[in-house]
Amino acid sequence: MTTVESAPAPSGPPPKQTSLSMKKALRSVRRSVDPVVGVWLAALAVTVLGWIVVTAQGGSFLTTANAVAILQNCVALGLVAVGQSAVILTGSLDLSVAYLISLGTLVAAETMASGGVVTAVIAVLALSVAVGLANGLIVTGLKVNAFIATLGMAFILRGWIEDNYTGPAGEVPVSFQRLGYDRIGPVPVSVFLLIAVAAVMWLITRRTRLGHHMYATGGDEHAARLSGVRTGRTVVIAHVLCSLCVGAAALFLAARLGAGAPWAGTEARYDLESIAAVVLGGTALAGGRGGVAGTLGGVFVLAVLDSVFNQLSVDPFFKNVVRGVVIIAAVAIYARPRRTPKAPKALKGGGSA
Amino acid sequence: MSAPTETPDTAKSAAGKAPTAATGTRIVRALGTGIPVYLLLAVLLLALLITDPGFYEPDSFLSFVKRAAPLVILAAGQYLVIVCGEFDLSVGAIVTAGVVVAAELYGSFPDAHWLVVTAILLVAGGLAGLISGLITTVLRVPSFITTLGMMLILEGAAFFWTGGSPQGVLPTAFRQLGRGTAFGWLPWAVVACLVAGTAAVLVMRSDFGRTLVATGDSDRAAALAGVRVIRVRTVAFILSGAAAALAAVLVGGFSGVSAQAGRGYEFEAITAVVLGGVVLGGGRGSVVAAMAGAFSLQALFTLLNLQGVSGALESTVQGVIVIAAVGLGAADWSRLRHRRTPPGSGPPDRTPPGTTHPTGTHNSGGTPS
Numbered sequence: 001m002t003t004v005e006s007a008p009a010p011s012g013p014p015p016k017q018t019s020l021s022m023k024k025a026l027r028s029v030r031r032s033v034d035p036v037v038g039v040w041l042a043a044l045a046v047t048v049l050g051w052i053v054v055t056a057q058g059g060s061f062l063t064t065a066n067a068v069a070i071l072q073n074c075v076a077l078g079l080v081a082v083g084q085s086a087v088i089l090t091g092s093l094d095l096s097v098a099y100l101i102s103l104g105t106l107v108a109a110e111t112m113a114s115g116g117v118v119t120a121v122i123a124v125l126a127l128s129v130a131v132g133l134a135n136g137l138i139v140t141g142l143k144v145n146a147f148i149a150t151l152g153m154a155f156i157l158r159g160w161i162e163d164n165y166t167g168p169a170g171e172v173p174v175s176f177q178r179l180g181y182d183r184i185g186p187v188p189v190s191v192f193l194l195i196a197v198a199a200v201m202w203l204i205t206r207r208t209r210l211g212h213h214m215y216a217t218g219g220d221e222h223a224a225r226l227s228g229v230r231t232g233r234t235v236v237i238a239h240v241l242c243s244l245c246v247g248a249a250a251l252f253l254a255a256r257l258g259a260g261a262p263w264a265g266t267e268a269r270y271d272l273e274s275i276a277a278v279v280l281g282g283t284a285l286a287g288g289r290g291g292v293a294g295t296l297g298g299v300f301v302l303a304v305l306d307s308v309f310n311q312l313s314v315d316p317f318f319k320n321v322v323r324g325v326v327i328i329a330a331v332a333i334y335a336r337p338r339r340t341p342k343a344p345k346a347l348k349g350g351g352s353a
Numbered sequence: 354m355s356a357p358t359e360t361p362d363t364a365k366s367a368a369g370k371a372p373t374a375a376t377g378t379r380i381v382r383a384l385g386t387g388i389p390v391y392l393l394l395a396v397l398l399l400a401l402l403i404t405d406p407g408f409y410e411p412d413s414f415l416s417f418v419k420r421a422a423p424l425v426i427l428a429a430g431q432y433l434v435i436v437c438g439e440f441d442l443s444v445g446a447i448v449t450a451g452v453v454v455a456a457e458l459y460g461s462f463p464d465a466h467w468l469v470v471t472a473i474l475l476v477a478g479g480l481a482g483l484i485s486g487l488i489t490t491v492l493r494v495p496s497f498i499t500t501l502g503m504m505l506i507l508e509g510a511a512f513f514w515t516g517g518s519p520q521g522v523l524p525t526a527f528r529q530l531g532r533g534t535a536f537g538w539l540p541w542a543v544v545a546c547l548v549a550g551t552a553a554v555l556v557m558r559s560d561f562g563r564t565l566v567a568t569g570d571s572d573r574a575a576a577l578a579g580v581r582v583i584r585v586r587t588v589a590f591i592l593s594g595a596a597a598a599l600a601a602v603l604v605g606g607f608s609g610v611s612a613q614a615g616r617g618y619e620f621e622a623i624t625a626v627v628l629g630g631v632v633l634g635g636g637r638g639s640v641v642a643a644m645a646g647a648f649s650l651q652a653l654f655t656l657l658n659l660q661g662v663s664g665a666l667e668s669t670v671q672g673v674i675v676i677a678a679v680g681l682g683a684a685d686w687s688r689l690r691h692r693r694t695p696p697g698s699g700p701p702d703r704t705p706p707g708t709t710h711p712t713g714t715h716n717s718g719g720t721p722s
Contacts, residue, residue: 138680142676142680144676144679144680145627145632145633145679147623147627147633148623148624148627148633148675148676149676149679151620151624151672151675152671152672152673152675152676152679153672153676155668155669155672155675156669156672156673157672158668158669158672159665159666159668159669159671159672160666162665162666162668163665163666163669275497275501276498276502279495279497279498285495285497285498317508317509317512317513317517318509318513319509320505320506320508320509320512320513321505321506321510322509324501324502324503324504324505324506324509325506327498327502327505328488328494328498328499328502328503331494331495331498332488332492332493332494
């Protein structure tokens with residue numbers, strides 16, 4: 001069962017060289033080629049499988065309309081998951097995204113109803129920055145575990161929403177709804193939004209100093225700090241980036257719904273779903289490994305699954321069952337060789353010594 | 354529950370000694386990790402007394418404990434999983450599924466004895482835990498994902514089975530555990546809570562408890578020291594699942610069959626455990642403090658109700674207080690950690706005066722000698 005993996009177990013204390021974090025980042029870049037390919041292969045497999053099943057049932061899967069619908073479905077979760085990857089890479093976590101989306105759609109719709117579209121976009125992004133900043137500062141400054149910090153933030157936002165809104169509010173002008181419904185050729189505009197955001201995030205994580213610092217911080221915060229990385233600042237920025245992506249998702253959903261809705265983010269459980277997508281994409285929950293490309297693959301897998309279920313008109317509750325199984329199974333199959341050496345082979349191999 | 358006033362001194366005096374433990378020092382050390390939560394609990398209980406002088410009448414206090422019981426039991430179970438370095442997000446779903454399954458069982462066998470149904474639920478909960486545990490340990494799926502998947506599966510299955518809206522009636526005999534009283538005054542839920550709490554404390558004092566903490570501290574070291582890490586962790590998951598099932602019986606007794614029965618309980622349980630000073634990631638913290646965390650959370654809810662904080666803002670206040678409480682607790686932790694780690698690793702940002710000494714940090718079991 002436990003074939004020995006060649007992953008080096010970092011046993012001794014890391015040597016204090018400035019280049020260490022960079023090396024580490026580079027190594028993780030090289031390694032992460034694997035799971036990205038894996039997840040996209042999985043996405044391909046799911047697509048082919050879904051195609052076969054749906055066709056066997058007499059439906060048609062690979063139509064343009066359906067493909068467009070799948071892409072469209074990717075957008076909201078994709079935006080959130082891309083942001084979530086940034087925090088998870090840095091070794092943190094964000095459970096407040098669902099309520100931030102809800103609040104974002106409400107703020108967007110209300111501001112658009114009274115003011116202009118531009119003001120609304122700025123307001124939502126400012127809200128996002130504020131929430132992300134708060135999350136990051138609580139995590140780094142108060143040293144509250146990210147799980148609790150962002151969960152607490154989720155509670156705060158939830159109370160705020162429930163206190164001020166009872167139902168859908170505000171109105172999104174038709175001009176802004178085009179973000180949700182327009183297409184360029186066959187491709188929805190919103191997909192370009194997702195691609196743009198993902199590309200920017202990819203550039204940030206892979207090509208900038210900040211990105212390397214994020215990987216280093218997530219890999220080993222202590223080592224990163226000793227190497228001169230301002231880990232606190234990095235975590236805060238990661239949280240802000242994440243919240244900005246969530247703000248983009250909120251804007252998209254507001255355009256899609258035509259109004260703000262208190263359940264916009266919570267009903268689809270974007271908090272847990274986005275984390276599932278990130279992990280499906282091969283990013284280690286502990287941080288330091290993985291990336292945006294894999295996350296997009298994870299999102300795509302979930303969207304294709306959703307589409308297949310819809311085509312087969314599977315009971316929505318049974319859908320959840322299958323989805324749970326798929327998430328566990330997928331992570332078990334291909335994320336396995338990449339588990340951090342935290343759960344070493346010694347556990348099984350020579351454990352009973 | 355009333356000890357914290359005199360702990361700091363004793364803790365300080367015990368600090369220098371080696372962890373060869375007389376029972377007294379062991380208790381003090383156990384308190385050491387959770388001092389913030391005991392203070393928090395004391396403050397909240399005091400606030401409750403001021404807000405509602407009738408709160409400490411036996412009846413209303415017992416009913417407070419009764420309402421806290423499911424969360425306390427869940428926190429005890431969650432503690433076992435967290436202290437060995439994992440998460441269990443599926444407990445809320447187990448509660449929901451447990452209530453629904455009980456109703457369905459009674460739908461098919463109206464004459465079933467309540468003990469049988471309860472036993473079936475406990476076994477089923479343990480089974481769910483066993484599956485989560487095996488997937489986490491053997492297949493090495495992060496427990497966050499495993500139990501998240503388990504949550505989706507259980508909730509989906511419960512609703513799928515009942516067609517989306519759970520129905521049915523739980524007979525009075527079954528609901529007795531949740532709402533009935535023994536001898537006319539002692540709610541059974543309190544008894545269940547006490548039993549579960551005692552069991553949890555005993556478990557943590559046994560060899561198994563030690564290995565559990567050691568596993569959470571460093572599973573590699575534990576494995577090299579001869580701990581069967583996989584087995585220990587799996588058992589923790591089983592116990593957590595069974596605890597969730599017991600909570601399901603209580604919740605079913607309180608509020609009957611509902612699709613929302615267990616919603617949010619997983620996060621509340623984790624919050625309670627963390628409030629108790631237990632470190633996510635494992636290896637630190639005591640089960641008593643975790644249960645005190647659950648009591649604190651319930652006391653907070655009660656207080657917010659009494660204060661008439663509008664229902665909606667309640668969660669905002671809850672969020673702020675949870676962050677603040679954990680932040681205060683973490684301030685001590687970080688200071689200790691800085692002291693232990695090599696110098697130059699960040700400025701000591703906050704140094705609250707008179708904080709307790711680092712007794713609790715290196716908890717029992719962490720260093721097998």
